[in-house]
Amino acid sequence: MTTPLPTRRRLAPALTYLSLIVASLVVLVPLVVVFLTSLKTSGEVTDGGPLSLPDDWLNLDNYVTAFTDGKMLSAFFNTTVILLFSITGTVIIGSMTAYAIDRFDFRAKKPVMALFLIATLVPGVTTQVATFQVVNSFGLFNSLWAPILLYMGTDIVSIYIFLQFIRGIPVSLDEAARLDGANSLTIYWKIILPLLKPAIATVVIIKGITVYNDFYIPFLYMPSEDLGTISTALFRFKGPFGAHWEDISAGTILVIAPTLVVFLFLQRYIYNGFAQGATK
């Protein structure tokens, strides 16, 4: 083992780093170019190449345009409302289901489990043709409630995350509380829910990012101008801004920036959360 390293041994790490750097460039260059474009003036975009640098690094005019003409402010507001309601709903519904399934014994338990399991196999995109009619018949078309209810009602992954976690909470805690006279609702609210915190964190992160990024549901159910979410509002940049790439780029960066901030702060949770969510 003490023989001098052959060249191959020294070349291999260099090639490894080279491949990593190339991959990083492939990821970053398209994004950086859009960021640079968002700081340029209209003239700079038409005259200079896409890789040229902006003259004024603090030129935020395009961002102002994106906010005012692109209605990004109301889009961020709508997305926040949808996020708040659908995440709260998902956490409550998912944890209640997990509590009922894991802590009670009832005859229809297996059929109920099967009902949730089979639903995981149905891809949401395929059924929208018919879901649309259901949502429409409730008069929810073109309202924030359509996406909120759909995000809340069709999230089976989070039920599994809660189910997996709740099994690790000792039943003796429930029993002790019951002897003290607590009823099931109190046990769920005061004992189970607080102990589910790590699972709640995972669900909030996965659900939050999924809802923030979703395009299909708001596009289908909220075509009204005032009901844009960040996805649909950005999508509408395509028409009026035509070839104004500096404005489109500013809108794009505005949408990506919050994701980047959340990612930088919550990296560890995000990796674990998505690894858990995707393997369901």
Add this chain to the structure above:
Amino acid sequence: MTDTTHTAPAKVPRSVAPARTPVPGGGHRDGSLLRRLTPWLFLAVPLALLITFTYVPVGNMIYYSFTDWDGVSPDRRFTGLDNYEQIFTRPELFRVFFVSFYYLAASAVQIAIALYFATVLSFDLRFRNLFKGILFFPYLINGVAIGFVFLYFFQDGGTLDSVLSWFGAGSDHAWLGDPRSANTSLAGVSVWRFTGLNFVLFLGAIQSIPGELYEAAQLDGATRLQQFRHIIAPSIRPVVSLSVILAISGSLSVFEIPYIMTGGATGTTTFVIQTVKLAFQFNKTGLASAAAVVLLLIILLITWIQRRLVPDEKVDLV
């Protein structure tokens, strides 16, 4: 996943236990009735939502698929299997399936790249976390934003053309201009977007391998390639096969990127784009439902094959 139902009986004793404790106050009968109702009180809302937004639509969709309904008018005619016949016989409806092959090929590339980087980054490296973050980040980005980033990237004289001209390969090729290069470009975007997820899944699986195994292998003088073949490959097989299945059903239900970037123009219409257009632009709810049922059946078939090929307990994390 199905084994969760099998393990359920094992827990019966402990959940029965509280029932034996005397119920303070009210009579014994009331107590047990309440106890029997309790799980349903917790399940009422979740089940109502599940049925309303998953099972009712699936049922309706199957029903619509046998009619010529346009989605608005009160009357609809029962047309039997006519819609299904159209999907498989009208070439312009059937053709969209072939677009899936571009995305299928892309998923193969994606899984290979993800495997390579997961292996590389499972060893100690400088800036390991930085590289991990960079590779994963695209998966978190909003789909519309990705669409615009790459519309600009593929533009005439855009980023791609400029970078290529540095290497002397300058071209004025319209990347999204003809079906072949447009589909290849879009599939490339899909690789850019989804490699990160596969990579993180594989990396997680590799890192759960106990370190002593590598140490033992190194003592025996195993090269990295040998370590990959004999230690890493066997332990990540379940997660890789799961990714393959997800990739196949994913390739069939591609929607966002092509819809945002080209709107399905120049031969980039996918099966889902076509279904959405049939239903919401051409008011052919019946035909669109039949198309959706066909896709659903294909995906169920693929999932069934997966369950047969990969024994449950290996993938199951529940």
